[in-house]
Amino acid sequence: MITELAQSAREVHSPEAAVRSQRAAYLRDVTLHLVRREFSTRHRGALLGWLWALAPPLLQLVVTYFLFTKIIPLGVKNYPVFLLTGILAWNWFARSLAYAAVSLEVGRDLVRRPGFPTVVLPLVAVLIGLVDYLIALPILLVTLVWTSGLHWSALLLPALLLVQLVLVTGIAWVIAPFQVFFRDVAHMTGIATMLGFWVTPVFYRQRQVPGRFHLVYELNPMAHLIEAQRSILLDGRLPSAPSSLTVAAVALGVAAGGFMIFRSLRDLVPDRL
């Protein structure tokens, strides 16, 4: 029996065996397994299960909506959808980085396993944030259909999400290993995303910001991504091409740089955990 087992496993590992042995397929399987595993454990024991993923954005939506229509009216058209677009995209960004910062520490048992591809852990953190995003997305879409209607341009949403995924994963690859060396990184990430919430047009329109501050927004890729989402969802317009292409290029650059930084620090990580 053992001989048989040994052979079947060997086939899996041998390079000439089928597609299974390909590195990419392996990394995909490991990544998806870890996302699934994290998702199922996070909501375990909760009566409402994964529905809890909806609670934070809904609460934020209700409070912010009340604040900026009843107390300090901003006069934004279709404010609920406008707001929800910003909140969902931003929450994905901020929560992913928060998970990613501690992903290596939390995944200590995995990092210390022989042959484990550590590089997937920050990516898993970002994908878990994406799952939260996708759980809440139907609410956004339903509200949209209900109010201003769905435009054909909404089909570009997956492309924008992909750009955001690439960008956030790149940042995650930098902060995750640094956290292992300086435990301040997680705190700094928290503070930075808190500040980022205010200097990104999440709940207000970028147009309302005085011109001399515009540079801050020009340099903020999340501002571009949120604006682009609003234009395809709310306005039914294609996002501005220069802005979108620049952001996509920046995202790729950040991911490539992040990957390189991660790779150069990877071997030092196990000793520090």
Place this chain on the structure above:
Amino acid sequence: MNAAAGTILSVEGIWKRFARGGGGAPTLKQLVLRPRASLRREFFWALQDISLRIHHGDTVGLIGANGSGKSTLLRLLAGVGKPTRGVILRRRAITAMMTLGESFDPLLSGRENAMTAGILAGYTRRQARDKLGEIVEFSELEDFFDEPVRTYSDGMRMRLAFAVSSTVAPEILLIDEVLSVGDLRFQEKCLTRLDELQRAGTTILLASHDEAQISELCSRVLWLVHGRIHAEGAPEEIYERYRDTMRAETERRVVGAATGPVERSGRDERFGTQEIVVEKVRLAPNRVGAARVHEGVPVMVEVDLLPNAPVDDPIVSVSVRRVADGVMVIDVNTAADGVRLGRVDRPTSVALRLDRIDVEPGSYHLDVGVYERDWAYVYDYRRHVQALTVHGSGKGFGPSRRWELV
């Protein structure tokens, strides 16, 4: 064993340096306030100039005291972390390492951890799921398989670790001090499994304190002392040197020790550093003198330990010798049975319960020893500390049994 098949793992002069005080990174605050002190840290060499070659199908044992670098070496061989200097060449990916504590996510169930291990070993979800039945069966964890691993005992964890790593059928299997935990019957089962894996051509590296296991499984033994390979060779040869060193170390310490002299008398032969002593040995229910029991009945041996100085995790051994010819009929110790005594800083009693005493009727002596946690030297060894007379029940003697007509 199978040297012709070629080298599967080769290590050329590796060194590994660690910062003293563990992996604690400086915080930014320390870095800003005391940049020099936080960056200039004290280092020590956990491994020094290790070179070795492992051939396909070999089973190699790693022995040495705690902190001698066994686990560090295994981890580096597995590719977890990089040596500070030197190179490790692997002909095959190493996907299986058995360690206690580190190998599972404590919050997840045994099933989830087993699935993860399967996926990490390169199986698809379906293949990994198909293996689960076998893992449950081998580990005998049926009722606990869906409970979180944090609720498992060391023995259960070991069962899971062993079932998982041996089921994913690795080509190279690294085992770090796992086999000494758990009940004897399961250990036997593991040894049988390892034997099967060996025959299937799996290369095994085994770090263990258990001489019997190493001798039974390994064709070659590496003895690590302070991060260096102190000796290398056949198990019998290395263990002989190991015991010689232990004796020499004990004698050296006895000479240097300020506490208690070494007593020697004809009846009660005794040696050791006396940092902790075997004060008294009792055979329950009898309190003094020669204990007389019937064969096949339960026997309890109580050992009173008296520390002269606090001692961490001492090992207590009890052996029973036949007076007539000096043959040892029972030889057990806390380390081999996975029992840890913790810190002993006040008089402490340890009881050994033998469910049945299955020995030939006759006269026996008990030898009781207490050793340093890594068997590095002897604290106190008392030969013939207690006499034991076993009477026959007239029904023969032997382990619990049953006869069948087949």
